[in-house]
Amino acid sequence: MMQPRNNEKRELKRKKGSEKTIEIIACVFLTILCFLVLLPCLSVVSQAVSPGTDVMGGKVFFLPTGFQLETIGYVLTRTPFLRSLKNSLIVTAAGTFISVVTTILTAYPLSRPDFKGRTIITFLYVFSMIFFGGTIPAYMVVKTLGLIDTYAGMILPFAIVQFNMFMMKNYFEGLPGEVLESARVDGAGDMRTVVTIVCPMAKPVIATVTLLYAVCYWNNYFHAMLYTTSTEMQTLQVYLKNLIANIQGTLADITGSTGYSPNLTSDGLTAAAVTISIIPITLLYPFIARYLVSGITIGSVKG
Amino acid sequence: MQKKLITRPQKVKYKSSFREECRKTWVYIRHHPAMYLMLLPGLFFLFIYKLLPLYGIQIAFRNYQIFLGDNPIDAIAKSEWIGLAYFKRLFSSSQFFKVLRNTLVISSLKILFLFPFPIVCAVLLNEIHSKLYHRIVQTVIYIPYFFSWVLIYGVFYAIVGSYGVINTILTSLGGGRIDFLTDAAHFLGLIVFTEGWKETGYNTIIYLAAITAIDSTLYDAAKVDGAGKWKQIWHITLPGISSTIVLMLILRVGNILNAGFEQILVFYNPAVYNTADIIDTYVYRIGLGQMDFSLSSAMSLFNSLVAFLLIVGANTVSKKLTKRSIW
Numbered sequence: 125m126m127q128p129r130n131n132e133k134r135e136l137k138r139k140k141g142s143e144k145t146i147e148i149i150a151c152v153f154l155t156i157l158c159f160l161v162l163l164p165c166l167s168v169v170s171q172a173v174s175p176g177t178d179v180m181g182g183k184v185f186f187l188p189t190g191f192q193l194e195t196i197g198y199v200l201t202r203t204p205f206l207r208s209l210k211n212s213l214i215v216t217a218a219g220t221f222i223s224v225v226t227t228i229l230t231a232y233p234l235s236r237p238d239f240k241g242r243t244i245i246t247f248l249y250v251f252s253m254i255f256f257g258g259t260i261p262a263y264m265v266v267k268t269l270g271l272i273d274t275y276a277g278m279i280l281p282f283a284i285v286q287f288n289m290f291m292m293k294n295y296f297e298g299l300p301g302e303v304l305e306s307a308r309v310d311g312a313g314d315m316r317t318v319v320t321i322v323c324p325m326a327k328p329v330i331a332t333v334t335l336l337y338a339v340c341y342w343n344n345y346f347h348a349m350l351y352t353t354s355t356e357m358q359t360l361q362v363y364l365k366n367l368i369a370n371i372q373g374t375l376a377d378i379t380g381s382t383g384y385s386p387n388l389t390s391d392g393l394t395a396a397a398v399t400i401s402i403i404p405i406t407l408l409y410p411f412i413a414r415y416l417v418s419g420i421t422i423g424s425v426k427g
Numbered sequence: 428m429q430k431k432l433i434t435r436p437q438k439v440k441y442k443s444s445f446r447e448e449c450r451k452t453w454v455y456i457r458h459h460p461a462m463y464l465m466l467l468p469g470l471f472f473l474f475i476y477k478l479l480p481l482y483g484i485q486i487a488f489r490n491y492q493i494f495l496g497d498n499p500i501d502a503i504a505k506s507e508w509i510g511l512a513y514f515k516r517l518f519s520s521s522q523f524f525k526v527l528r529n530t531l532v533i534s535s536l537k538i539l540f541l542f543p544f545p546i547v548c549a550v551l552l553n554e555i556h557s558k559l560y561h562r563i564v565q566t567v568i569y570i571p572y573f574f575s576w577v578l579i580y581g582v583f584y585a586i587v588g589s590y591g592v593i594n595t596i597l598t599s600l601g602g603g604r605i606d607f608l609t610d611a612a613h614f615l616g617l618i619v620f621t622e623g624w625k626e627t628g629y630n631t632i633i634y635l636a637a638i639t640a641i642d643s644t645l646y647d648a649a650k651v652d653g654a655g656k657w658k659q660i661w662h663i664t665l666p667g668i669s670s671t672i673v674l675m676l677i678l679r680v681g682n683i684l685n686a687g688f689e690q691i692l693v694f695y696n697p698a699v700y701n702t703a704d705i706i707d708t709y710v711y712r713i714g715l716g717q718m719d720f721s722l723s724s725a726m727s728l729f730n731s732l733v734a735f736l737l738i739v740g741a742n743t744v745s746k747k748l749t750k751r752s753i754w
Contacts, residue, residue: 252473
């Protein structure tokens with residue numbers, strides 16, 4: 125009589141054991157992963173605020189060996205960091221606004237089943253998404269239009285990103301058609317329907333698309349670099365890349381104008397520039413993360 | 428991900444004549460002028476930046492001299508038409524095969540090492556019971572997705588440099604210094620690693636979303652049948668997300684010519700051109716760097732055509748296998 129029950133218990137114990145094992149494995153694995161993500165960032169920040177002698181002596185690993193803000197101060201005041209930050213903010217704000225408005229206005233007509241011309245215009249967007257004319261011809265267009273060294277030149281490439289447009293269009297297609305129809309019956313024009321009915325109902329997708337555009341403008345390096353020649357117009361990404369590439373020159377410049385300081389080292393300056401460039405994203409991250417998780421579930425792939 | 432409930436109007440039973448169609452269209456346009464006005468900004472941008480460059484594809488077939496015209500576009504028509512000469516030159520150059528090979532090698536390495544990884548992460552993350560820990564992991568692994576390549580370059584430049592943390596640790600362990608940025612083999616490792624560093628979190632969440640969509644009664648049934656955790660993962664979780672896995676793999680393979688342009692552009696340097704120069708960086712370097720516009724355009728057009736075929740192919744396969752597509 126007792127035998128089977130014992131077996132059952134042992135069986136249950138074994139199962140509980142396997143459940144525990146897998147959770148422990150998962151914990152260890154994911155914790156290592158988190159450290160892999162955080163340690164490099166931590167190391168850079170530590171190098172930026174540790175005394176210059178420790179940085180050059182290879183004494184800074186993942187935690188600061190001291191605290192000084194002199195190096196960061198040099199980067200803020202002696203390099204065009206603030207100017208490039210301003211450029212990035214302008215491009216991102218203006219670009220995101222233009223892109224989101226354009227995307228909503230394009231996605232709405234294309235999402236209406238009765239819209240005449242839907243097929244051909246959708247085709248244009250699909251085709252241009254999967255067939256790329258090439259970097260050189262696009263550059264020639266921007267140059268011909270006189271958009272080199274302008275904010276418009278940096279905004280143009282992402283003014284409408286087809287992928288985002290299709291994500292929004294898919295979402296609009298899922299909105300209840302009766303509501304839109306009833307608005308029409310009430311005599312609201314198409315434009316008013318979009319502003320007063322579609323937009324409030326589509327808040328989640330609009331938030332996600334806004335975020336995608338903002339990240340895209342903020343992070344873009346290639347176009348911002350290609351379409352600018354003057355240092356006046358450099359965005360943060362271009363500035364940071366140039367600073368790292370030419371760190372010895374920057375170091376010599378700053379030393380020349382302010383005199384020697386132990387906290388003025390090439391590695392320290394690089395780390396300081398990287399650190400202050402991380403800050404804007406980190407500040408916005410909690411907000412960003414919330415919308416992106418919902419965004420991925422909305423439309424990472426049409427399904 | 429299970430949305431998309433479009434109800435299309437039922438097809439009209441009778442076959443309307445062409446004239447009838449035209450009339451209907453005209454009536455629609457008259458009643459909904461705003462719908463067409465709305466499209467204008469998008470079409471304007473689409474035309475300027477996506478369609479107008481298609482005209483510039485001719486550069487690949489002409490001996491393009493930028494100073495022949497009043498402006499770079501005007502110069503296209505004024506340059507001499509020389510047919511396939513640049514393509515011949517391209518296909519007979521060793522450079523072409525080198526950058527094609529590099530592109531395929533880097534893409535394949537990335538798929539091989541990085542494709543399965545987020546799946547493992549998502550499955551393991553799903554086994555975590557603590558809500559708080561779950562949220563912390565999700566939040567942390569996802570941060571680098573928002574870092575630009577320049578920023579990631581900056582972070583890794585600081586830690587893998589000759590006197591960075593990694594090398595300090597290596598030498599203290601008795602190893603020699605490794606220059607990750609200029610040593611060809613280590614450079615590829617760095618490229619694959621940083622790509623994983625940036626993208627793993629994002630992809631993990633895609634799979635996690637797919638796992639959440641699995642019917643939870645399946646797990647209850649499995650528990651009743653006495654299936655342990657490993658069995659549940661193997662027989663419920665993985666089959667449950669298999670269509671997402673297949674779709675992601677097809678799309679990734681369809682994009683194989685895209686080995687990560689911006690990443691490599693930011694990371695690479697002449698010391699690693701031999702193994703790290705990919706099609707996109709080559710097009711940029713010889714086209715806008717060395718002003719060899721026509722040869723560069725020929726390479727670019729070849730790339731666009733093959734990429735186009737691959738993506739259309741991938742989408743067709745995906746529609747057949749998973750009933751899902753990107754457009």
